[in-house]
Amino acid sequence: MSEPIHLKSAHSLRDAIRAKEISAREAAEAYLDHIDAVDGDVRAYTDVWREPALARADAIDSQLAKGEDAGPLAGVPIGLKDLICTTEGTTACCSELLKGFRSPYDATVAEKLYAAGTVVLGKLNMDEFAMGSSTENSSVVTTRNPWNLDCVPGGSSGGSAAAVSAHECAISLGSDTGGSIRQPAACCGCVGMKPTYGRVSRYGLVAFASSLDQIGPFSRDVEDCALTLNTICGHDRRDSTSANLEVPDFTTSLTGDVKGVRVGLPKEYFTDALGVEIRAKIDSAVKVLESCGAEVVEVSLPHTEYAVATYYIICTAEASANLARFDGVRYGNRAPDTQSPEEMYKKTKSAGFGAEVQRRILLGTYVLSSGYYDAYYLKAQKVRTLIKQDFDAAFEKCDVIVTPTTPTPAFRIGEKSDDPLSMYLSDIYTISANLGGNPAISLPCGLTESGLPAGLQIIGRPFEEGAVLQSAYAFEQNSGIDLGVPTAIAESVS
Amino acid sequence: MTYEPVIGMEVHVELSTQSKVFCGCSNDFHAPANSNVCPVCLGMPGVLPVLNGRAVEYSVLVGLALNCTISRWSKMDRKNYFYPDLAKNYQISQYDLPLCHDGFIDIEVDGKTKRIGITRAHLEEDTARNSHTVAGRESGVDFNRCGVPLLEIVTEPDIRSADEAYAYLSSLKQILQYLDVSDCNMEEGSIRAEANISIRPTGTEPFGTKTEVKNVASFSGTQKAIEYEIKRQTKILDDGGTVDQVTMGWDADRGVTVTQRSKESAHDYRYFPEPDLTPIVVDEAWETRLRKSMPELPQVRRARFMEEHGLSEYDASILIADKAAADYFEQTVSAGAPGKLAANWIMGDLQALMTEKQGTINALPITPGHLAEMIGLIEDGSISGKIAKDLLPEMYDSEKAPGDLVKEKGLAQISDTSVLEQMGADLIEANPGPAEDFRNGSERAIGFFVGQMMKATKGQANPKLANEIMRKLLQQ
Numbered sequence: 001m002s003e004p005i006h007l008k009s010a011h012s013l014r015d016a017i018r019a020k021e022i023s024a025r026e027a028a029e030a031y032l033d034h035i036d037a038v039d040g041d042v043r044a045y046t047d048v049w050r051e052p053a054l055a056r057a058d059a060i061d062s063q064l065a066k067g068e069d070a071g072p073l074a075g076v077p078i079g080l081k082d083l084i085c086t087t088e089g090t091t092a093c094c095s096e097l098l099k100g101f102r103s104p105y106d107a108t109v110a111e112k113l114y115a116a117g118t119v120v121l122g123k124l125n126m127d128e129f130a131m132g133s134s135t136e137n138s139s140v141v142t143t144r145n146p147w148n149l150d151c152v153p154g155g156s157s158g159g160s161a162a163a164v165s166a167h168e169c170a171i172s173l174g175s176d177t178g179g180s181i182r183q184p185a186a187c188c189g190c191v192g193m194k195p196t197y198g199r200v201s202r203y204g205l206v207a208f209a210s211s212l213d214q215i216g217p218f219s220r221d222v223e224d225c226a227l228t229l230n231t232i233c234g235h236d237r238r239d240s241t242s243a244n245l246e247v248p249d250f251t252t253s254l255t256g257d258v259k260g261v262r263v264g265l266p267k268e269y270f271t272d273a274l275g276v277e278i279r280a281k282i283d284s285a286v287k288v289l290e291s292c293g294a295e296v297v298e299v300s301l302p303h304t305e306y307a308v309a310t311y312y313i314i315c316t317a318e319a320s321a322n323l324a325r326f327d328g329v330r331y332g333n334r335a336p337d338t339q340s341p342e343e344m345y346k347k348t349k350s351a352g353f354g355a356e357v358q359r360r361i362l363l364g365t366y367v368l369s370s371g372y373y374d375a376y377y378l379k380a381q382k383v384r385t386l387i388k389q390d391f392d393a394a395f396e397k398c399d400v401i402v403t404p405t406t407p408t409p410a411f412r413i414g415e416k417s418d419d420p421l422s423m424y425l426s427d428i429y430t431i432s433a434n435l436g437g438n439p440a441i442s443l444p445c446g447l448t449e450s451g452l453p454a455g456l457q458i459i460g461r462p463f464e465e466g467a468v469l470q471s472a473y474a475f476e477q478n479s480g481i482d483l484g485v486p487t488a489i490a491e492s493v494s
Numbered sequence: 495m496t497y498e499p500v501i502g503m504e505v506h507v508e509l510s511t512q513s514k515v516f517c518g519c520s521n522d523f524h525a526p527a528n529s530n531v532c533p534v535c536l537g538m539p540g541v542l543p544v545l546n547g548r549a550v551e552y553s554v555l556v557g558l559a560l561n562c563t564i565s566r567w568s569k570m571d572r573k574n575y576f577y578p579d580l581a582k583n584y585q586i587s588q589y590d591l592p593l594c595h596d597g598f599i600d601i602e603v604d605g606k607t608k609r610i611g612i613t614r615a616h617l618e619e620d621t622a623r624n625s626h627t628v629a630g631r632e633s634g635v636d637f638n639r640c641g642v643p644l645l646e647i648v649t650e651p652d653i654r655s656a657d658e659a660y661a662y663l664s665s666l667k668q669i670l671q672y673l674d675v676s677d678c679n680m681e682e683g684s685i686r687a688e689a690n691i692s693i694r695p696t697g698t699e700p701f702g703t704k705t706e707v708k709n710v711a712s713f714s715g716t717q718k719a720i721e722y723e724i725k726r727q728t729k730i731l732d733d734g735g736t737v738d739q740v741t742m743g744w745d746a747d748r749g750v751t752v753t754q755r756s757k758e759s760a761h762d763y764r765y766f767p768e769p770d771l772t773p774i775v776v777d778e779a780w781e782t783r784l785r786k787s788m789p790e791l792p793q794v795r796r797a798r799f800m801e802e803h804g805l806s807e808y809d810a811s812i813l814i815a816d817k818a819a820a821d822y823f824e825q826t827v828s829a830g831a832p833g834k835l836a837a838n839w840i841m842g843d844l845q846a847l848m849t850e851k852q853g854t855i856n857a858l859p860i861t862p863g864h865l866a867e868m869i870g871l872i873e874d875g876s877i878s879g880k881i882a883k884d885l886l887p888e889m890y891d892s893e894k895a896p897g898d899l900v901k902e903k904g905l906a907q908i909s910d911t912s913v914l915e916q917m918g919a920d921l922i923e924a925n926p927g928p929a930e931d932f933r934n935g936s937e938r939a940i941g942f943f944v945g946q947m948m949k950a951t952k953g954q955a956n957p958k959l960a961n962e963i964m965r966k967l968l969q970q
Contacts, residue, residue, distance in 0.1 A: 085540040098539065105533050107540060206539040210769035239542050240771050318769055321572050324583035325537045329635070345576055368574070368764035377766060 005030035007485070010076045010170040010224040017075035020064065024075030028057035028119050031077040035121065035168045038489045041149055043141045044163035046082050047089050048122040053077070056119045063117075071117025073231060078113060079169040081160050082123040083130060084215070085204040086110050093206050094138040095128045097332050097352025107204020108239070109173060109215050109232045116231040121169050125159030128354045129323060130180055130208040132156050133426040136417050137356045144413070145188060146486035147452050151410040154184030154426070157218070161188040164218040166489050171228050172218045177208050178311050179405075179430025181216045182442035186405035186455020189444045189483045191225045191472070192218045196462045197437035198243035199229075201236030207322040209315035210241075212434045222443065222473040226250035229465060245463060253466035254473040259293030261471060264398030268304040269429055275408045281454040282404050285445045288479045289402070289471060299394040299401065303386045304432060308424060310387065311431045313367050313380035320364030326352065359420065384435050391436040395461045400471050403429050405442040405455030429457060439465045441472050444483050451487055497693040497731065499724045500701055501653035502613075503662060507645045507676045508620060508684040509552045515619050515643035516543030516586065523682060527636040535641035537581030542770050545570070549643035550593065552675040553617045554776060554784050556645055557594025559669045559791055560612045564781050568593050570617075570768040575761050578633065579622040581640050589765040592616035593774065599669070600793065601661040602811075610662050611650030620644045645675075651690070651701065656720040663687055663713045664815070668792040671817045680712055687716050691723045693731065702727070702737060707751055709743040719744040723751050795820060803833025812841055818855040822862055829866030832873075839865060843886050851890065859893045860886070868896040880953055881905050909956045911963065914947065918960075918967045921946050932968045940964055 005013065005027050016022040032050055039045055063070040080086065083093045085103035092098040106114070113120070127137035135143040135158025143158040145151040146166040153162040157174025161184035164172050174181045176194035185192025193216045200215045207213060217228035230251065235244040265286065270279065290296055328334025328348035335347030353361070367376035394401060406426060416423045433440040438459050445456035456475065460468035514521050517534035534541045557564050571589035597612035622640035626633045647666065653659050667685065670676045677684045692704035707723055710716045719742075727737050742751040790798070792814045799810040799820075814820045819840065826836040844865070848855065868885060871877045877885065877900055888899055900906050908914060921943055922929045932939035943964040947955050 083540075091539065093539070101539070103533075103540070104538060202540075203542050204540040207770075238544060240544050241542075241769075317766060320764075321574055321582075321584045321766070324574065324576065325539070325581065327576065327578075327583060329578050330536055330581065331538070341576070341578055365764065368766055370762045370764070373764075373766075 006034045006167040006170075008170070009221050010073065010219060011227055013170055014072070014074055014076050017060075018064070018070075024057035024060040024064070024119060025054060027075050028053050028077055028121070031121055031169060038166050039168060041144065041489065042146055042162050042166045042168065043143050044124055044153075044159040044166065044168055045079065045122045046092070046094060046125050046138075046140045046159065049089055049120060052088050053119050053121050060117055060119065071115060072227065073113070073171075074117035076118050076170050077121050078118045079121050079124045079160065079163045079172040080110065081126050081157050081172070081174045083126065083175060083206040084110060084173060085206065086120070086123070088120070089123055091123070091206070092140075093129045094126050094140050095326075095352060095354070095357070096139045097326050097328075097348070099139070099333060101331060103204075105204065108201035108236045110204060112232050112234075113173075118171070124157070124163055124172055124174075126174075127156035127158070128357050129206070129319075130156040130175055130177055130213075131319070131356050131360055133179070133183055133423050134411070134413075134416065135159060135184075136413065137354055139354060142413060144488075145410045145452070146489050147189060147447075148410070148450075149488045150412055151452065152187065152413050154187030154406075154410060156180040156184075157192075158184045160218050161185050161190055161192060164188070164220060165190045165486055167485070170220070171224055173215055173232070174218055175205055175208075175213055175215050176430075176434065177212045177214075177315060178434050179427035181218065182405050182430045182440060182455065182457060183426055185218055185442040186444075186453065186457075187410035189447075189453030189486065190218055190220055191222055191441065191443045192216065193225050193229070193441040193465075193468070194433065194439065195229060195233060195465055196243070196439045197434075198241055199233050199439070199463065199465065201234070201239040201242045203236055203238040207318075209318040210322060211318060212311075212315055214434075222441075222469060222476050223251065223254055225441070225472075226254055226469050229469075233465075243463065248466055250466055250469055253470040255470060256474055256477045257293065258289055258471055258474040261289075261294045261400065261467070262398040263289050263294045263296050263471065264299035264394055264401045265296060266299050266301040266304065266394065266401055266403060268301050269403040273407055273428070274404060277448045278404050278406070278408065278454050281446045281448075282402070282456060285456045285475060285479065286402060288475055292474045292478050294471070294474075297398050299397050301387075301390040301394055301432065303383060303390050306383050307387060307432045307435060308428055310380045310383045311427075311435060312363065312424060313376050314384065314435075316360045316364030317368050317377050318364070320361045320368065323353075323357065323361055328352070356420070387432055388436045391432070391438055391459075399460075399467055401459040402471075403457045403459070405429060405457040409448050409450070409452035409454060433459050437462055439463070439468050441468050443472050443476060444481060445475075445479070446481055447483060453483060495732065496696045497724075497728055498696045499654055499720075500651045500692050500694060500704075501655075501659055501720060502651040502690045503649045503653065503659060504688045504690070505647045505663070505666060506686040507556070507647065507670060507678075509549055509643040509645055510674075510676050510684075511546055511548045511552060511643055513546060514641035515546045515549045515617070516641055519641065521642050523638070525638055527634070528638065530638045531640070535581060536637055537583075543586060543768075545771055545774065546643060549617060550774060550776070551784060552643070552673070553593050553615060553645050554781065555673050555675060555788060556647070556670065557597065557615050558781075558785055558788060559673055560594070560597040560599055560615065560647070562594035562597030562612055562615060564776050565591060565593055565595065565774075566777065567591070567773055567775055569773045570771045571765045572768050573618075574764040577621070578635055579624050579640070581622065581637060585619060585621065586768055586771070587618035587646075588616035593776070599662065599665055601658065601665045603655075603658050603661045608658065610652045610658075613648045613650050615645055615647045618644050618646060656717045656724070659689060659720050660713055660717040663716060665792070667713075668815060668817070672789055672791055674789070687713070689716060689720050689723075691720055691727070692737070693724060693727045702731075703739050705737065705739065705751075706741045707744055708741060708754070711746065715744060715746055718749065719751055722749065726751065792817075799823075799833075803827060803837070805833060805837055809837045809841065813837060816855065822855050822858070825862035826865050826869075829863045831866040831869040835869050835873075836865070839869065843883060847886055847890055853890075859891070860889050864889055864895055871896055871900065875907060875909060875956060876900065877905060877907050878953065878957060881907070905954060907956045908951050908954045909959055911959065914955060914960060914963045915967065917947060917950060918943065918963050921950075922967060929968060940968065943968070
């Protein structure tokens with residue numbers, strides 16, 4: 001019996017659909033059936049678009065039947081994080097406040113993915129407004145880790161990571177403000193990449209922290225990651241912060257070779273905070289790269305210890321303004337029976353926002369307040385510059401930086417929900433790349449003894465996604481690591 | 495005790511760009527409510543602003559006209575506050591790095607020139623408009639205005655009287671009209687002025703406590719509000735009280751200022767740099783290009799009108815005050831009319847006619863060419879000035895050339911000596927009494943005969959000729 005459709009990579013499925021061995025409809029049906037089989041356990045989706053997906057798949061099939069080019073991802077079933085605006089279905093950011101909200105427009109990335117021939121299966125779960133590291137802050141449901149249903153999938157793009165890992169879509173999109181793609185990718189054992197800030201248009205991405213947010217893909221291998229980047233990257237005149245730069249064909253970086261590539265290991269990342277098991281996985285991963293011809297050098301990112309504090313000042317400050325618009329005046333769920341604008345705002349926001357979102361809005365409002373601005377926000381911006389300079393200096397000595405993605409594997413559901421500070425530290429290794437604007441990928445580098453995935457992070461110079469993908473691909477092809485189907489859903493797959 | 499008022503002005507000007515400042519929506523006031531809106535100006539989730547380059551250019555032009563330094567590098571900031579007319583609950587504005595700063599404007603009050611410092615001019619977005627129904631206790635928001643580009647111009651506290659404030663506003667409006675960057679319609683809110691007013695004992699340096707006066711619908715209203723506020727503060731200090739730092743509204747019906755907001759409830763706007771927009775860089779080449787594209791400004795034009803067209807300072811000042819009138823004047827002169835005559839006709843009969851017909855100079859049925867032609871007809875003696883006064887309304891209504899109207903209606907002046915001599919002889923014969931009076935030395939009698947001749951010719955007799963002929967005939 002041939003390999004089930006939903007186990008194929010996006011590129012091999014795309015090839016089979018183009019060759020008319022499999023129809024786009026068959027692919028969509030296979031995935032939708034698999035969602036029916038496993039999503040009751042995983043709970044990755046907040047909204048499944050069965051009928052629209054099948055209609056879209058039929059349209060791709062008829063394009064192919066006419067001999068038309070249906071796009072570089074023709075017929076590939078994908079999922080979108082619930083904060084990417086789509087005119088289909090709802091875009092609720094997993095918040096009570098936006099429950100049922102229908103966007104009047106499609107995000108730039110959604111337009112690009114439609115044009116590339118993808119079939120969107122639905123919207124994926126997340127921490128409310130992308131604030132969290134476990135997907136427990138979703139107002140809809142808590143997504144569970146396909147490797148152990150008692151563990152979190154990471155966050156905030158937990159649904160996007162779990163869906164790809166559990167084969168509920170071939171590719172998904174998430175967003176990464178401080179690690180929200182890479183950390184859940186590491187927790188769920190899939191590939192997740194945050195491109196350089198400015199590489200992908202943010203138009204239609206509901207903003208958490210505008211200077212840090214970046215959309216990126218989840219996939220089951222590095223080639224699919226490169227293919228998706230080819231589709232979603234590029235300048236967009238609707239996003240002033242999107243870079244007006246040529247986008248290379250990222251698949252050309254997938255040579256399998258890293259001869260002469262200088263791999264930097266930042267000494268500040270390899271401390272006692274790093275669990276021994278994860279550390280061992282990273283050490284072996286570095287050896288694999290070395291065996292493929294990479295040269296390993298120690299580098300220093302001296303301001304690393306300030307990254308988490310800096311991040312939580314800047315991201316909350318921006319969030320306090322970005323989330324101000326959710327007031328129930330023009331859209332969203334307005335609290336009933338209020339007597340004044342003030343009362344309307346207070347009741348709407350108190351009822352509509354979850355605890356973590358309220359905490360961050362209050363923090364952000366505080367750090368921008370008169371008398372505190374200089375001590376917090378301004379100081380944080382200065383430290384951010386120092387962190388960027390750290391990267392610049394390190395990248396004079398190396399071409400890519402290799403680190404663990406997370407200090408520990410996925411934790412248990414509920415384990416950190418009452419301890420926000422320990423939750424914030426889940427992103428200790430990923431935050432710096434957001435502050436610096438650098439591209440960074442997380443890819444699986446093995447399973448711990450408890451059977452949970454560990455993630456290897458590779459960070460590159462700004463706009464050098466190609467170098468990151470080159471090293472990631474070389475590792476993937478030469479490490480012999482293939483996690484296979486996640487254990488918790490393996491029964492449903494066979 | 496005598497006090498000296500210290501006044502600074504903040505003026506918000508809506509820029510008349512085609513589209514809004516951060517999206518492609520039409521910047522049109524009169525459209526039905528919420529018809530010029532899009533996801534961006536409605537603050538929908540996920541949208542991003544894109545700065546309108548033309549709004550930057552308009553702002554720089556104003557900055558240059560106000561002798562400002564143009565920032566090579568400036569940025570937008572978020573000003574955070576909650577109100578239903580603010581789609582995002584923050585206004586994109588400029589905080590510490592305005593586009594234009596450190597300029598000045600020279601104004602004239604009582605024939606004296608005074609320099610008013612311009613602290614800054616910065617670009618921001620306008621808010622929506624709220625409306626409320628009393629009966630239904632309902633409120634509506636029209637977002638057409640949300641995102642209209644707004645330039646805020648702030649002066650130094652250099653203004654010392656309500657008259658100076660009025661002169662400042664008038665001069666500023668003239669400049670904006672000359673630059674053609676705003677409709678300058680105060681009633682529709684395209685210019686909104688606020689005054690910061692304090693008083694201090696004459697001869698002392700430290701500023702008194704200021705109050706801010708808002709919500710004034712006209713320049714003269716601003717002038718009255720400032721006058722009122724100076725009197726109010728003077729009375730408080732004379733009575734041994736202290737002025738509270740408050741925001742006042744102007745109640746035009748009652749002619750008083752009313753406290754709107756106290757300092758205690760002042761906002762903390764939590765400004766921070768707008769992360770969705772890149773810095774605004776106006777390089778030297780761009781500034782130079784804009785400087786070269788600047789039209790002639792009112793003060794320069796006034797001097798030129800005096801020099802080139804021989805106008806008095808008074809006439810020149812009146813003409814340049816309205817750019818459209820000044821343009822009309824120049825076109826009339828280019829069409830061949832002498833400057834002084836053109837100015838008299840425009841400021842006199844033409845102005846009266848426009849007032850009567852409720853017309854504007856922009857939509858005047860009488861072209862500058864027609865006006866020049868009419869002045870030419872007077873000059874060459876074809877028609878009298880009196881005929882011309884009657885001709886003007888006809889030109890207005892028919893939009894015809896004056897020469898054609900004169901022919902059509904037979905209004906040409908009678909300068910044919912033989913016709914007038916015959917008529918004069920007949921008049922003397924028919925009026926022996928007045929003829930006798932003249933011969934007895936009554937100069938007034940000649941007026942009677944000229945009047946009769948004008949009446950008989952329906953005003954078409956050349957008055958100078960009529961006078962000469964009657965005198966000659968009566969002396970025979």
